[in-house]
Amino acid sequence: MLFNSLNFAIFLPVVFVLYWFVTNKSLKLQNLLLLLASYFFYACWDYRFLFLLIFSTFLDYFTGIRMFDAKPGMKRFWFWLSVVVNLGFLGVFKYFNFFSTSFAEALNLVGFKTNPVLLNVVLPVGISFYTFHGLSYVIDIYNNKIQPERNFVTYSVFVSFFPLLVAGPIERATHLLPQIKKERVFNYAQAVDGLKQIIWGLFKKVVIADNCAYYANMIFNDAGAHTGSTLVLGAVFFTFQIYCDFSGYSDIALGTARLFGIELLRNFAFPYFSRDIAEFWRRWHISLSSWFRDYLYIPLGGSKGGTWMKIRNTFIIFLVSGFWHGANWTFIVWGGLNALFMMPLIVSDSNRKNLEIVAQGKLFPTFRELISMLLTFSLTTLCWIVFRAEDMGHAWTFISGIFTPSLFTVPTILPVKILVLTAIFMVIEWVGREQQYAIANVGITMPRAVRWGFYYAVILAIFYFVGTDQQFIYFQF
16 A cells, blocks of 8 residues: 555545544554554555564564563573574565575686576565564663563554554654553644645655656666766656655655654655765664664774774675665665765764754855765765666666766756756755754745645645556665
8 A cells, every 4th residue: 555545545534533533542442453554554565474574573572572581591592583583584585586696696607507596476565674673672672771562562563553664764662662652642733744744745756756757767777878968867866766755755654653643753854955975874764874873883883993993884884774775786886885985084083074954044055065965965866876777787887878978968858847846846845954844834934825825736736746656666675
């Protein structure tokens, strides 16, 4: 069930009414409703994989309690049982074919002709996200940061809450579980804020991402036939597609959760206004970046062991992050490129220089800030080319095709309407960059007619551009 589908437009109001008008007298019934709604939501993708979600949930619920109650030796046993089984499922479904193919290709290079053994299985949607939910919960119990949740329904809602189930944000038990266990009272202002964020997320997805996707796909799918300037435009289109697609999903997820009185972790903070790569990664897919920071980077020693350790650990988390995105060398190289672009900041110890919002309290950035943002955006776009490419050969064809004399010609594909819409979108994002999402405070000081005119314009644009349901990019991860 897609957020931008008619099915979800029916599903959400039905669950909302049942939640606030039928089960509102009982927290247990509200949580049970959320669980059943979440399982129905997931089963709409492929009911056959629902058992995997339930098994993963039960595994971490059971091992979490066993760990907490066990003696030190058995505590490690239950911990590693959960980790190995969780990562085992993820490895089989997501990475088995990659390793099998890579191993066969390596043998072929040294003269041993062999065919890879491949599994003909579909990747369960959201498996990377709910696996990381469970792992963070188990790790926190093992490290004595939290106690296990002994109510199975409560824990199950934490893992499978439908707004975040298939593409995050990756929640922490310390943040979400207390909200699930607490009585919730309908808050009109919170619900209105949630609806505004849903609308903005749909605008990002339907109006910007899906239109950019059309031209990005056209250019990427025939990279060798286009001029350098057209390839640059295709890369920029994909850069906006992946941002508006994924942050649009996150906006809808956060807004939907607010309708049920629950606040999810923020996942994006206007990353394309970053002044260096380190700032970009503090603002892009925040829940995943912070997950790797807390559960991989810091346990590896973090930044405490000198420059060499910081360099090593940075490369490790970026390569693992790339591999998390998919079983393809393009993702690994994408992670490596981001780590490489981080190196000047690590070596000069300036990776935490830009912590505040750019041009905070001002309408325009300084010239230096503008140049820094353009440079960071260019490096990020280069990385996205590798991320989007089918394989490294495709990436090389695309990038090498840019650096030709045709780079200085007029692009052969130039959709003015989409370029204007994207420019308007970026202006709105810039004006709202100090808020949780771009239109959070739109119209507060404006006349009512202007405020509602803006909202109606956004909604009309969504209805004008909505077409066939377009899958969100991060569902494949």
